[in-house]
Amino acid sequence: MNPDAARLDLEAWRASFPDDPYRADRFLPALVHRSLDQARARSLDQAASAFARQVIAEVAPLAERTEHRLHLPELARHDRFGRVTEEVRFDPDYHGSGHVVWESGIVAHSGVPGRAFEQGTLLYLLSLEGETGHACPATCTIGLARALRRRAEPEVRDRFLPPLLELDYGRAERASQFLTEIQGGSDVGANAAVAEPAGDGTYRVTGEKWFCSVADAQQFLLTARVPGAPDGTKGLGCFVMPRFLDGAPNGFRIRRLKEKLGTRGLASAEIDLDGAVAWPIGPVEDGFKTAVGVVLNTSRWLTAVGGAGMMWRSYLEAAGFARHRRAFGRPIGDFPLVRRTLAGMKVQWLGALHAVWVLTGLEDAIDAGTAGDEEVALHRFLVNATKYEASWRATSVVRDAIEVLGGNGTIEEFSVLPRLYRDAMVYESWEGTHNVLVTQVLNDCRRLDLLSVLDGWLTGVLEAVSSPAGKEAAATALAALDDEIAGARRAVGDPGYGAAHFRTHLGRIMLVVEVASMLDSLEHDGPEELGPVADLLARLELESGYRPEADPAFTDRVDAALAGDLSG
């Protein structure tokens, strides 16, 4: 085989990538149609297809440039006449892709309660390109918009909310959220920045913030300690602070922009605050509840969605490559080792997609105000557990895709994968590290017995599986569920080392959630291959003592899960 033939194969791989990944997909459209009424599904269907095309045709080349080390954001603290501006300057292409992202409606939907399906779908599609410098700003803006809509006094809401809902990127204001200080990101209760009441309903905030993404935002949401309030998280207020007051920076100074492993096109800074004027979002004593219950939970949900989107892209890249790349005279997708890796990627991606979709449904209902007590409890468990599970799996699935592409997988200009890998690493830590999320779920289970709610829901879903294709997977998942819930209960009851064991149980419970949510979709006219996919996930991860090498049907199971993705 000559070099030109190899080049043609690689070109064929690139050309095989769908112009419209939404329409080329079998899974997401099925979920959209299953979850929404006809009119809403049709409208989302059209919007998703149009946005998917734009992500590939327009956002991708712009993001490739703006994430490059030569085109990263820069700090321009003064204007040409020496006036303080605290401006962050971007390559113009950054704003080019911002137009596409904002004008998809991903943020503007926040004006209507209960549009989580639309927002989750659009973010999943955007994540085909990773962070792109805009997924985080969109997420932060959705979070602040929700907090203002749900919690703020009318005059605060009316002042700050409308500019966040603008569809036009050129006119829209973007938001950021500053909680982390150098003495603690996980330990938000260690916040030392203070907010002094000014006597007119506003506060003056002074202190430093250590991780400030979207440092170019026009509105900052921040936490700060209120004088006389208790120590820890109970003493934190939650505020909105405009970037400018009377045309000048509002009492803040950007110390520097951070040079990061991933999400590089996004400006993340260290910021000093010195008497910045801020407005409380709702009662100050409820500040931490607003910051976590509305804002962080929104970010955790969308970070989980983003992780699933990066897994999707990784699978598409790798499966397409395996069809076209040849080694030893055959497409590499013929090799059982490659097929096994791809099948492992596919089950993890689809597991994550279906789990985040369940979470998205709960987000939709809670935001619309229609969720019952059980849904609220389920959400409380899943919002932390799904962010944990989806974000750590995303990195490993991107890594698998890089392995399938071989040396080419490590090359920046060859594919999007190196960028996804870096972004996925950041997704693992922001909005809550793994341990912190696991500990949060553990504490919630202790206080609220969420395990009973989860057990009831999962058992109901799994026992209702009737399709022959899903029955074995359901039986395996039910058996694992019993063991893991019992183990998790032991960990909950152990105030010493329980947390260390709980992480293992939680990981496996989330796998049951993934299997159950795929089977539930299969029951409701989801694509038939969800049966073999759920079966393979259940066997590999949940069946005690399962040894693929001793299973004569293993090859058939892998082939069934891949469902022809490697042919043609």
Ligand SMILES: Cc1cc2nc3c(=O)[nH]c(=O)nc-3n(C[C@H](O)[C@H](O)[C@H](O)COP(=O)(O)OP(=O)(O)OC[C@H]3O[C@@H](n4cnc5c(N)ncnc54)[C@H](O)[C@@H]3O)c2cc1C
């Ligand atoms: C690129 C990037 C952008 C960011 N942007 C923002 C932003 O815009 N706004 C913002 O507020 N924050 C932001 N963050 C900060 C992020 O939220 C924090 O990094 C994160 O919450 C972890 O805090 P930390 O870095 O201080 O880690 P630490 O709290 O120091 O944790 C270090 C390690 O200790 C573990 N640990 C801590 N407590 C426990 C415990 N109780 N049990 C077991 N293990 C524990 C953690 O899991 C972690 O592995 C950003 C981070 C990154 C990487």
